[in-house]
Amino acid sequence: MDENIYKKSKSEFEKIYITIFLASLAYQSIYKQLKKESMETVYLGPFRINPQRTYRDSESNYNDVGVRGENTSMILRQAAQSDKTLLQDVSKWLYNAMGYSVVIQDIGSSDEDLKRGM
Numbered sequence: 720m721d722e723n724i725y726k727k728s729k730s731e732f733e734k735i736y737i738t739i740f741l742a743s744l745a746y747q748s749i750y751k752q753l754k755k756e757s758m759e760t761v762y763l764g765p766f767r768i769n770p771q772r773t774y775r776d777s778e779s780n781y782n783d784v785g786v787r788g789e790n791t792s793m794i795l796r797q798a799a800q801s802d803k804t805l806l807q808d809v810s811k812w813l814y815n816a817m818g819y820s821v822v823i824q825d826i827g828s829s830d831e832d833l834k835r836g837m
Contacts, residue, residue, distance in 0.1 A: 761786070799823035 761783055780797065781790040798805035810821040 795821060796823055 779793070781793045784791045784794060795806055795809065798809075806821060806823065814820045
């Protein structure tokens with residue numbers, strides 16, 4: 720009888736140990752992934768640059784919005800000129816969150832218009 724209790728206790732102990740070990744592995748994996756993501760996250764300060772009424776087109780390519788969001792308009796402009804998916808996704812998110820949408824529209828004169836005197 721003591722041997723059955725010992726075998727049963729050992730079996731339960733092994734199950735608990737395996738469960739704790741697997742949980743530990745899962746937590747370590749989650750910790751590593753969160754640490755990796757936090758290292759890749761760029762901080763956006765609480766103070767954004769006030770929006771301008773118009774923006775000048777730039778020849779530069781931007782890969783991030785900048786610490787104060789200063790490159791956001793150029794990134795959206797690049798998206799409007801090439802892959803509209805980003806612009807549509809941002810516009811949809813903004814509309815769902817605040818009821819506004821983003822529209823990129825050319826206004827003013829191009830170089831050709833200036834040459835023709837327009």
